[in-house]
Amino acid sequence: MNKNRPIRAILTIVAIIVSLLFLLPILWLLASTFRSQNETFASSDPINWSVLWPQHWTLGNIESAINNGFLRNLGNSILVAAVTVIVGLAISAMSAFALAVIPFRGRSATFAIIVLSFLVPFEAIAIPLSQSFSQWGLSNTMLALILPGLGNGLAVFTLRQFFLGVPTSLSEAANLDGAGWARIFWSVYLPLSRPALIGAGLILFLFQWQAYLWPVLVVSNQQLDLAPVAIAKSFGAFTSNYGQVFAETAVLAIIPAIVLLALQRYFVTSVSSTGSKE
Amino acid sequence: MTSTPKAVQASRRNGSPRGRRNLLAAIVFLAPSVILIVLLRLIPTITAINQSLHQGIPGSLNPPSFVGGQVFAQLFQSASFWQSVEQTLIFNVIVNPLQIILALALAVLLSRGLPGSRLWRTIIFMPAAVPMAGSAILWGIALEPSGPINGVLTAVGIPAQPFLTSPHQVVGSIILIVSWIGIGYWMMFLIAGLNDIPDVYYEASRIDGAGPLRTFFSITIPLLRRPLLFVLVADTVSNFVLFAPVQILTNGGPQGQSNFLMYNIYNQSFNLSNAYSGSAQLVILLIIMIAIVTVQFRLLGTGEDS
Incomplete structure (x- = not known):
């Protein structure tokens, strides 16, 4: 069993990375929902971490949808x-x-x-x-x-x-x-x-x-x-x-x-x- | 499985009063479904076949006249029809095996009892919950010239790509979008199939000293054959009638590269007012669909054949 532990660890890391790849578009969707309209592409070009975390949170988009x-x-x-x-x-x-x-x-x-x-x-x-x-x-x-x-x-x-x-x-x-x-x-x-x-x-x-x-x-x-x-x-x-x-x-x-x-x-x-x- | 023994069944057949009562009950219980089938499947199929054998001038007051196979003959000589068929086939030949192989890999990976497996499964399945129109739009924005995907590419030194606006990349981009949705969905079916494989097979193969690859090809694949084929066929059916991403993002372009059959039929019937040619293509699509679905039905296993 012991020799399987490194393999299991690697497989777990693979599972986590794949899940993150599937999750990223959803996180981006949520972040973009709560940031102002003119910020949509501000963090994507060039890319930085704010792409997944709005700098200024707003409910404006939800209001305009309503x-x-x-x-x-x-x-x-x-x-x-x-x-x-x-x-x-x-x-x-x-x-x-x-x-x-x-x-x-x-x-x-x-x-x-x-x-x-x-x-x-x-x-x-x-x-x-x-x-x-x-x-x-x-x-x-x-x-x-x-x-x-x-x-x-x-x-x-x-x-x-x-x-x-x-x-x-x-x-x-x-x-x-x-x-x-x-x-x-x-x-x-x-x-x-x-x-x-x-x-x-x-x-x-x-x-x-x-x-x-x-x-x-x-x-x-x-x-x-x-x-x-x-x-x-x-x-x-x-x-x-x-x-x-x-x-x-x-x-x-x-x-x-x-x-x-x-x-x-x-x-x-x-x-x-x-x-x-x- | 649990069907009534033949002798008992025979005594309940339609001749006896009891048989007649059963038949009546069956008719009552089945009536709503039968009405729906006639209304929603039979009538539109007849409409399509009938229309495909007629030809008329759009907007004219004269009724369309019967032309037999003429519309089909014209269709078979139309380059844009063959391009649509070709693109539909290319798309399907790539997208379906790709999705199923990745779904199978993930199903195997996530049914090995790794820590957090349930959570990873749920996350990978989540895109299937987003309606197709929503995910098409989400990806359409993400793939824009200054969107986050190109942001990542430039960050690692690859120039920004046109994706949906390039005739060479549009099919690949649509494959990416529908795979994000489809892989997790089909993975769930395959995980259910894997769970149905009795553990004794795996134990036997371990005792025989078989490695993981050997076990995968001589235990997992043969015992998973039926769910695997079912999923492949069901995936093919749904990708053959793919519509929302094409209509929302590309309108069949650029240069007709994403003009898949379903969108082409829609476009012919409504935007180009070429309803008769649209119907002829629809009849062809229907024939393909019925053939595929018949295979799918056999793979479902009815519980009566053994």
Whole structure:
């Protein structure tokens, strides 16, 4: 064991350096959020340590983001993500339950069709879909922003995998007691599946929080702009004054960071059910 | 895994009253998903195929006329289409293996019980939480002529680089941006896969006197094959439809070098009002996507095949 100690020390140093490389852009983002707009590049050219630590701290960038209506964009993003998670979980859990627990002819084919159609990346059909949405009068509505996030192949897959692991004796016992499938779903499977539900909820949340192409396609009314679109617009509008853009990006990043840090272990358990099961 | 035995299943088949009740329940439980698939996948696919077989003059009141494969024929003769395909392929051939190799290296490094492993994992995973539009902008500013990246380069004696504004460096710069996001994300999947490898294999290989490299290639890689392939395919799917960094930072330029398929389709359909050619390209993209996703689905392992 002793001869391994220097190797372990070297590997630890490698791990620290790599983590720092990944962390630096985030530190720079935070520092740039709290420094004045004309200081943005002051410490980068030539570079000095103030690049990661503002010389004069200010909340001006956050104020200008708020004055620019960023809170409304953020509110839109939160609303869209929240509705997507709740309704999307209900839809995914229902199909996962049918595909894992209810015996019927053609089940595995149905499963393949459902997961396959949702695995085709949404971006690939977003453009023709946006044309249909405008024909249906759905452009510039919250419904248009929410709908595409509701069906998610990975969420269905994760939940079905978890449901398959629940002993069938439980549902058979409930069945003998006269419980229908709805009762078994609601009072046997859902209460047992908290970790899988959280994992699937995270998948649904991240999809919507990342959305960019779709909101660009279906929303032209600024009041409905989601936060990422609003940031891209401020980035296009200011060519050298990036303070507000930094502040908006920092806020946009911090919300999923908190959610993920709090729920990280569920994300890992949920993804560990993909890929490795034979 | 836990599927009902064949005999029991047969008695519940659709013929018996119980089978019919089950089928009805399944239909009710699956209805919302099926409606979403028809609405969000089937209809737009049909729209795209239909549009790609038509041609019309933008803004004209005459309905577009059916032209069969003519739009495709024109597309295949268009140099800008082939450039877009070429750039998309170059980008993907580099970015996907690169991300997965680095993700695998980090996954192996951070599942050896080094001090602080959990913290390092979390830090490396953090960029995945930043929405793509945000990280694209962050890096776009960092790569500016007087930004901090060039600041570091000049500090160590390398002249400042143009990055996103150079036709030779733009693809590399985008690879850097998406890798900062992707490596930590895929690393988490691979760590989960590594944790699923039973310890006995490692013990056996240690008793046999195998070194770390030997163990890596004859234990870790073969037992990790499935998650590894899954991650590679999933990464490829997401990078094939990369859009936000291109639209926000380069608009496909300079000289079309970052004009990847997804952006080219968007640009054709909206900025150049060439919706029919856009649809034809979309159909090609869809065919590629369906092929890749089918492979991905097989790699997921459905829990029913053994």
